[in-house]
Amino acid sequence: MGIGIVIRDEMREALTACCDQKKYVQHPATAECMALWKAMEISRDLGFHRVIFEGDAQNIVRAINEDNTDYPSYGSIIHDAKKMLQQQQGWKVQYVHRTSNEVAHKLAKQALCLESELIWMEVMPTFISDRIDTEKQCIDDITQRSSDAEEFGGPDDGNKENRGASSEMEKATARTFEAEPG
DSSP, rough: OOOEEEEEEETTOOEEEEEEEOTTOOOOHHHHHHHHHHHHHHHTTTTTTTTEEEEHHHHOOOOHHSSSOOOOOTTHHHHHHHHHHHOOEEEEEOOGGGGGGGGHHHHHHHHTTTTSOEEESSOOOOHHHHHHHHHHHHHHHHHHHHHHHHHHTTOOOOOOHHEEEHHHTTEEEEEEEEEEEO
């Protein structure tokens, strides 16, 4: 299995990318857990305090965010990830659709051809650069449309407190993780 991780700032610019092959991992859910754990380690080591970990494996995101403790092959990784999340107040894990996680998916696929882990800092490899730019442009377009809607009296749910919390999380550094079966 291959794992892919991309670390972006609040403007969706890529800061770090990582891919690695996990040769003896048989289950995709275990590989997804390992990718999340690696993203957490990198974030901790780089000193990131406000982090959103985004993954497209709903079962793993649910396992992290719920109190259930019964997970077959990957329970110890979930347990360790939950402990690290408790130690980092500004961190959270959320689900994103696969189409929003294409860069991490490409990295996970590339990992299948590797003998050892690769990490890029600031300058990203060419095989993901185009996708990073495309995803960033999509996010910018969505943000602009939301801003335009608010400026011209767009939908208002009347809950300004929640909008403030949402804006604060949008400023947070986002992380994505992905695993690719070998």
